[in-house]
Amino acid sequence: MKFLHSNETKVLLVLACVLGVLELGARVFEGKLSKDVNHIRSFPSVAATLKAAPKERLKVLIIGNSLSRDGLDKKLLKTELAKLSGREVELAAMHPDASNISQWYYGYRRYFDQTDSIPDLIFLGTGRSHLLDAPAESDRLSAFYVSLSDLPQLLKEQAGDVEAISKAILARTSLLFAHRARVQPLLFYNLVPGYTETTQTIAVRREPLKVEAESALVPASEHCVTFEELLKTVHAKKSQVMVVAIPMTEPYVLPPCVLESARKENAPVLDAGAAMRFDASHFPDGYHLDASGAAEFTEKLLEVISKNPDLMQALSK
Amino acid sequence: MWFNSFGFWLFFALVVLVYSRLRLAGQNRWLLAASYFFYGCFDWRFLSLIFFCTALNFHAGLKIAAAEEERQRKFWVGWSIVISLFVLGVFKYLGFFTHELSALLQSFGWLETPWVLHLMLPAGISFFTFHALSYTIDVYRRDTPVSRSFVEFALFISFFPQLVAGPINRSTLLLPQMGKARPPCDEKRFREGLYAVITGLFLKVVVADNMAWLAGHIFSADPQNLGGLEVLLGVYAFAFQIYGDFAGYSAIACGTACWLGFDLMVNFKRPYFAISPQDFWQRWHISLSTWLRDYLYIPLGGNRGGSFLTYRNLMLTMLLGGLWHGAAWTFVVWGGIHGLWLAVHRAIGGTAKRSSKTASGWVIFLKWLVTFHLVCLTWLVFRAETFSQAWALFLRLGTDWHWTAFAQTSLSLIGFFILPWLLFEAWLERRKDDLSLLHVSWYWRAALYVYLVLMMLFFPPPVPAEFIYFRF
Numbered sequence: 001m002k003f004l005h006s007n008e009t010k011v012l013l014v015l016a017c018v019l020g021v022l023e024l025g026a027r028v029f030e031g032k033l034s035k036d037v038n039h040i041r042s043f044p045s046v047a048a049t050l051k052a053a054p055k056e057r058l059k060v061l062i063i064g065n066s067l068s069r070d071g072l073d074k075k076l077l078k079t080e081l082a083k084l085s086g087r088e089v090e091l092a093a094m095h096p097d098a099s100n101i102s103q104w105y106y107g108y109r110r111y112f113d114q115t116d117s118i119p120d121l122i123f124l125g126t127g128r129s130h131l132l133d134a135p136a137e138s139d140r141l142s143a144f145y146v147s148l149s150d151l152p153q154l155l156k157e158q159a160g161d162v163e164a165i166s167k168a169i170l171a172r173t174s175l176l177f178a179h180r181a182r183v184q185p186l187l188f189y190n191l192v193p194g195y196t197e198t199t200q201t202i203a204v205r206r207e208p209l210k211v212e213a214e215s216a217l218v219p220a221s222e223h224c225v226t227f228e229e230l231l232k233t234v235h236a237k238k239s240q241v242m243v244v245a246i247p248m249t250e251p252y253v254l255p256p257c258v259l260e261s262a263r264k265e266n267a268p269v270l271d272a273g274a275a276m277r278f279d280a281s282h283f284p285d286g287y288h289l290d291a292s293g294a295a296e297f298t299e300k301l302l303e304v305i306s307k308n309p310d311l312m313q314a315l316s317k
Numbered sequence: 318m319w320f321n322s323f324g325f326w327l328f329f330a331l332v333v334l335v336y337s338r339l340r341l342a343g344q345n346r347w348l349l350a351a352s353y354f355f356y357g358c359f360d361w362r363f364l365s366l367i368f369f370c371t372a373l374n375f376h377a378g379l380k381i382a383a384a385e386e387e388r389q390r391k392f393w394v395g396w397s398i399v400i401s402l403f404v405l406g407v408f409k410y411l412g413f414f415t416h417e418l419s420a421l422l423q424s425f426g427w428l429e430t431p432w433v434l435h436l437m438l439p440a441g442i443s444f445f446t447f448h449a450l451s452y453t454i455d456v457y458r459r460d461t462p463v464s465r466s467f468v469e470f471a472l473f474i475s476f477f478p479q480l481v482a483g484p485i486n487r488s489t490l491l492l493p494q495m496g497k498a499r500p501p502c503d504e505k506r507f508r509e510g511l512y513a514v515i516t517g518l519f520l521k522v523v524v525a526d527n528m529a530w531l532a533g534h535i536f537s538a539d540p541q542n543l544g545g546l547e548v549l550l551g552v553y554a555f556a557f558q559i560y561g562d563f564a565g566y567s568a569i570a571c572g573t574a575c576w577l578g579f580d581l582m583v584n585f586k587r588p589y590f591a592i593s594p595q596d597f598w599q600r601w602h603i604s605l606s607t608w609l610r611d612y613l614y615i616p617l618g619g620n621r622g623g624s625f626l627t628y629r630n631l632m633l634t635m636l637l638g639g640l641w642h643g644a645a646w647t648f649v650v651w652g653g654i655h656g657l658w659l660a661v662h663r664a665i666g667g668t669a670k671r672s673s674k675t676a677s678g679w680v681i682f683l684k685w686l687v688t689f690h691l692v693c694l695t696w697l698v699f700r701a702e703t704f705s706q707a708w709a710l711f712l713r714l715g716t717d718w719h720w721t722a723f724a725q726t727s728l729s730l731i732g733f734f735i736l737p738w739l740l741f742e743a744w745l746e747r748r749k750d751d752l753s754l755l756h757v758s759w760y761w762r763a764a765l766y767v768y769l770v771l772m773m774l775f776f777p778p779p780v781p782a783e784f785i786y787f788r789f
Contacts, residue, residue, distance in 0.1 A: 194722030194724075
């Protein structure tokens with residue numbers, strides 16, 4: 001008890017209490033942090049709805065990030081797919097902000113594959129680099145995307161990186177820690193004058209410098225191991241995947257390893273990054289397609305589907 | 318293994334766990350093993366270098382102590398200085414001077430292309446070399462007894478909290494602590510260590526890294542695209558980046574050492590509250606400035622040889638102090654400007670012991686304002702990649718004072734991240750006590766720690782930056 005009367009113990013207890021209260025707050029009010037958090041937290045119910053849908057319905061899942069969220073016209077897709085397949089369509093989506101293949105792989109496994117909420121068709125929307133293997137944010141993955149059974153695999157992937165492993169474990173344990181990075185943008189984008197413009201300017205300037213530095217140091221090597229694993233996971237449950245390269249302001253082609261993996265796993269690819277050019281006016285924020293661009297692009301996607309026998313078979317079976 | 322990484326704190330927890338169960342000899346061996354492991358995490362290949370430096374100076378110390386004639390003592394201290402500086406010179410400066418020499422030859426047409434020599438810079442080489450030199454010089458001067466335990470001496474050189482970025486501790490302060498039982502981590506030590514660690518982490522993670530982002534923009538952009546206000550705010554950002562970075566590292570070093578029972582030298586005392594260049598150097602990187610004063614400035618003659626020699630000694634000391642920071646002319650010039658400033662300040666009678674109590678508040682404020690801005694201007698040279706960049710940025714200061722988005726953001730973020738800390742420092746400054754917070758009611762401390770921890774949790778930098786002084 002003498003220990004409890006020490007002033008420094010009281011200081012630490014106050015600190016622990018404040019953190020405890022904030023942890024509680026993070027658990028209760030996390031939905032108010034952003035639309036994205038709400039979207040992530042809706043995955044279990046999205047998967048449950050997909051699972052509960054009658055078998056005769058065509059179950060379609062869109063996986064991607066904000067490029068897919070804004071680049072595909074869901075209403076049009078649903079209507080036209082129904083026409084093409086002659087079945088009612090149950091359309092679900094998993095497109096959290098700033099996500100890539102790591103989030104999609106673990107997220108699909110956790111919320112859909114491991115709960116047996118299996119779609120008939122998956123549209124995997126991507127930009128040029130989202131399907132490439134890249135160092136993942138272990139904390140974000142661990143907190144929101146990786147199931148408990150996949151957690152050892154995630155930790156193993158960190159290859160002994162104490163920093164990444166510690167963050168993954170902390171984020172799994174504490175929602176306050178997992179959401180810590182959301183507070184700063186929430187505050188600064190709303191309250192600091194010129195912040196949005198400044199971050200964009202700096203990001204634009206940093207990108208070529210970063211690419212230049214990376215290309216000077218490391219020979220370009222692109223791998224798609226996680227993408228292949230995702231395709232295998234999906235195909236193991238007899239679902240069909242279509243890779244959809246979403247148009248961006250600058251034309252791009254998908255990396256060779258993506259095309260090769262897709263070919264190996266028999267996944268059709270709409271490589272529209274180079275084929276479809278949209279005027280800059282279709283990208284109001286300089287990154288995402290606007291509604292009319294999304295509709296135009298979705299029509300193109302539907303046209304490709306209608307000409308692909310494998311996909312048409314997936315739609316009709 | 319950075320102080321602001323989870324890896325370091327896991328390592329430190331393990332070190333403390335084992336350390337607290339050992340007796341003195343075991344503690345020293347354990348700390349030595351931990352320190353070598355810590356250093357090996359940066360680059361294990363340089364473990365042999367630190368071992369060589371340790372063995373060389375340990376041997377030189379024994380020889381100095383055993384020598385009966387002054388001539389022999391001089392030889393061995395000279396041997397220690399020459400070899401240690403040679404090693405430092407090879408790793409830190411050889412590439413730079415080779416390139417500069419070949420560029421000079423090229424300008425005479427005697428060489429077609431300049432030579433480029435890339436040598437890896439061992440982490441903290443400037444720090445452990447200066448540790449070692451302080452020992453042999455102190456033994457030579459009979460300021461410290463010779464160390465006859467290799468383990469204790471090796472631990473003095475490689476003690477992990479201060480190994481890669483200081484503070485540069487004197488043999489007179491640290492070496493005696495290696496040979497006697499250290500005090501246990503009682504409540505007082507725990508309190509002092511906690512204060513140093515939390516404030517140090519805040520300075521690094523919140524202040525330095527968030528300012529790095531703004532400063533980096535100014536120093537990577539084309540100066541012609543920047544307005545004067547943007548440059549000024551960018552330079553302020555760098556001033557607080559380098560302060561937060563280095564003072565933060567030093568504070569964490571002192572805090573962790575304190576928990577282990579060691580007392581390290583305080584390295585920073587609110588430097589941006591200085592009111593003269595002399596005052597600044599009594600507050601900034603104190604372990605280096607006092608090292609240079611005691612081992613360079615005073616042996617050169619200090620202020621004992623009349624005005625001209627004093628100014629010469631000041632210039633030489635500061636030029637070498639600048640070069641200590643890195644192999645680039647910008648560092649040398651940075652040191653030169655500080656030397657010149659100190660000399661001018663001395664020449665106009667700035668060092669006269671006038672009581673600050675007699676000076677009015679406005680005079681002190683004006684002195685502070687001038688000192689702070691001159692320090693910031695020298696940071697411009699320090700941070701710039703080249704003189705032309707420094708000059709171009711300097712010229713931009715006088716033009717285009719527009720209220721741009723970057724200026725608005727910078728001012729807001731500097732206010733948000735720095736102002737509360739400066740208010741706290743102003744309170745410390747007023748009380749003239751670094752540890753004032755430990756002498757007030759515990760709930761004030763609790764309030765400050767809650768603020769610091771929440772800031773660290775919620776406001777990490779967009780891009781974490783490595784410790785700047787690690788490169789020195």
